[in-house]
Amino acid sequence: MDTINKLIRQRDRTLGLAALSFLLWQGAQLAQDIVRDQGWSGEPQDLIIQITLLVGAVGWAVASFLFLLYASKVSRTKSQSVIQDELFCHNQRIAIRTGFMVLIGAISLLLAADLLIDFSATIAIRALLIIGIFTPLATFVLLGRGGDGDEEEAA
Amino acid sequence: MSPSALGNRLKEMRARHGLTQAQLAQAVGVTRKSINTVENRVFIPSTVLALKLAAALKVSVEELFYLDGA
Numbered sequence: 001m002d003t004i005n006k007l008i009r010q011r012d013r014t015l016g017l018a019a020l021s022f023l024l025w026q027g028a029q030l031a032q033d034i035v036r037d038q039g040w041s042g043e044p045q046d047l048i049i050q051i052t053l054l055v056g057a058v059g060w061a062v063a064s065f066l067f068l069l070y071a072s073k074v075s076r077t078k079s080q081s082v083i084q085d086e087l088f089c090h091n092q093r094i095a096i097r098t099g100f101m102v103l104i105g106a107i108s109l110l111l112a113a114d115l116l117i118d119f120s121a122t123i124a125i126r127a128l129l130i131i132g133i134f135t136p137l138a139t140f141v142l143l144g145r146g147g148d149g150d151e152e153e154a155a
Numbered sequence: 156m157s158p159s160a161l162g163n164r165l166k167e168m169r170a171r172h173g174l175t176q177a178q179l180a181q182a183v184g185v186t187r188k189s190i191n192t193v194e195n196r197v198f199i200p201s202t203v204l205a206l207k208l209a210a211a212l213k214v215s216v217e218e219l220f221y222l223d224g225a
Binding site: 146 | 184186187188189192197198
C-alpha cells in the first residue's frame with residue numbers, strides 16, 4: 001500500500017508540474033503572439049517572454065518524461081485498478097466538467113471581446129488551448145489534495 | 156446528494172477490527188485516500204464499495220452507513 005501512496009503522490013506532483021509548465025510555456029507563447037500582433041515588441045518584454053517560454057517548455061518535457069516513468073511503474077506493480085479507483089474517477093469527472101464549463105465561459109468572453117478589440121484567431125485559439133488543458137489538470141490536482149490527512153491508526 | 160447527508164460508522168467499525176485506513180483500503184482494493192474521504196464524509200462511495208466495506212468489516216451496509224436525519 002505504501003507503493004500505491006508513493007505512486008499517487010508521484011502522479012499528483014507530475015500533473016501539477018505539467019499544469020504549471022504548460023501554463024508558462026503556452027502563456028509565454030500567447031504573450032509573444034499578443035506583443036507581435038499589437039506591435040509592442042521591445043528588449044525587456046521579449047527577453048522575459050523567451051525565458052518563460054524556455055522554462056515552461058523544459059518543464060513540460062520533464063513532466064512528460066516523469067509521466068512515462070510513472071506509467072511504467074504503475075504497469076510494473078499492476079496497481080492501476082487500485083490507483084484508478086472510485087475517488088479517482090469521481091475527481092476526474094469533476095475536473096473534466098470544470099474544464100468544460102470554464103472553456104465555455106472563456107469562449108463567451110472571447111466572443112464578447114471580439115466586438116471591442118481586434119485580435120487574431122491564433123491568439124483566441126491559443127488562449128482556449130491553455131484554458132482547456134490547464135483547468136482540468138489543475139482542478140484534478142487540487143481535488144487530489146483532499147483526503148491526505150494523517151493515517152488513522154486502529155484504536 | 157450532498158456527502159454530508161450520508162453518515163457512517165467507518166472509523167468506529169475499523170477501530171473495532173483493529174484495522175488502519177491503509178489495511179482496510181487494501182482489503183477492498185481502493186486507495187487510503189478513498190477510505191479517508193469516505194470516513195470524513197467528503198466522498199459518497201458507490202453501492203459496490205459500500206458493500207465491499209461492509210463485508211470487510213463484517214457488518215451490514217445499514218450498520219455502516221446511515222442517512223442524516225432519517
